[in-house]
Amino acid sequence: MNSKTASNLLPYPVIVLAASGDVDAINAVLKHYEGYIAALSTKQLYDASGTPHLCVDEALRRRLETKLITKILTFKVA
Template identity: 35%
Template sequence: MSQLLPYETIVKASEGDPEAVAAVLSHYAGYIRYHSMMGSHINVEVQEHIVQRLIESLFKFRFDR
């Protein structure tokens, strides 16, 4: 992950824009896959859990502070 997500994308994702949420998930896909590994296989349940938590966190994020 050599590049940061644009600020506007994060703001839109936190507001629920589906394209922005998809961009965030795409940006972190490799990181999520890496942390979902069990041995040499991806644990799909862990991967889905991480994705779910990331999406939940996006909606809780506030920029007004």
């Protein structure tokens, strides 16, 4: 694993704490993935003149965050 890849990983202790329900650790995981979640939540909308605009669908973003939190809390740490 190169140093660029290693620096993009969540530390193992954060994962363990998040899986056990630690709020600060869960927030750290959400912060780690916020860019990816925003990218997944981005939609292209058009104004009255037909000009495209990229917007984050906040409802979809919240649903993805909720889904991530749910999966974090059911994650089994070896």
